[in-house]
Amino acid sequence: MDKILLNGLMFYGYHGLFPEENKLGQRFTVDLELKCDLSKAGHSDQMNDSIDYGEVYEVARTVVEGKAKNLIEAVAEDLAKRMFESFSSLEAITVKIDKPGPPIPGYYQSASVVIERERHHAI
Known part of the structure; x- marks a missing residue:
């Protein structure tokens, strides 16, 4: 299967479980x-x-900078769904979302999720 790779797309959003994440947002x-x-x-x-x-x-920006979600897992799922809706030739997608400096105890560079979806699984 052929692939198009888009790496390091950066957005500012307000996703997270904690009120300060929803208020201040982050990259x-x-x-x-x-x-x-x-x-x-x-x-x-x-x-x-x-x-x-x-x-x-633009599809990615609309999702990531759009309505705040508690989990980046939900952001990734919505992003995959929107991509299938937007591009009829898209057969499968891998989405990685990286959240730098998550507000959890300890020292972290980031927390990330990776999901893989195929068109027949898209909602």
């Missing part, structure tokens, strides 16, 4: 692996035969 980093057939785009050299990276970024 979130998203990595996406979009699985689709890119052979037609490779032969035609036409954007409409692929998935527009700018549109992918």
